[in-house]
Amino acid sequence: MRYPRIGLVTVLADDVEAMKAFYGGVLGFEIVKHLGSYVEFRSDGVRFAVCARDVMFTHTGHPSYVEEARGQRFELAFPAGTPDDVDLLYGELVARGAAAVRPPATMPWGRRTAFIADPEGNIHELYSLREGEDV
Template identity: 30%
Template sequence: MKLGAMGFFVKNLDVMVKFYRDIMNMKLNIDMEGFAGFVTEDGFFFNLCTRSERVNISSIPISYPKGLNGSMQISFNVQKYEDVDKEYERLVKAGATPVSKPISMPYGLREAYVADPEGNLVEIVASKE
């Protein structure tokens, strides 16, 4: 198997599309009622779907986290260590919620975290040069 897509079930599709399209600079590929699909340069799909569209996918009740969702993240790679700092500042100025300022990790990555409008963690990361 090959991982080909990931997605979020969202409360407010319009707000989330604006965040990922306008702030995260993702290319919107599909835009229809209740669903939006983005595609990366290497063909990975990131989807947003309204929660009401997915209500009937399971016989088990589905719950959603409140506040900051610490159970998962979406990561965006940048080229250089210093780009993590630049992107973090840009994202915070554009309206992303700051979560963790840039830090160099002992395993060779520089990473920072913001949150999208619904509290999902967004990681900005670069490998040591």
């Protein structure tokens, strides 16, 4: 029996172009497929994409795809290396257009962490690795 694994993470969006600009331009993910309402980015490990909500509604007929989202539904966490790297990356991303949510701080669990948001308001984490830890 094969164990479950995640092969693709898709962020649903109302404005795919704004999200493409954020994940491609601000965060620096390389675009490998762009079909207008669907954009896929190169990412080590799991495939990563942005897709228009209405496209998923068309394919599934499920109303939740077009209902207004409320509250934080998910978080992407980006390893940034050392604690100093978190500070530098946070500053760079905010300067390039990421919305600042919380500046870097050392958390009770021992990681240096900062939070930014994408154009649709999804909050994401930048975090430091522990000594000897690999992504």
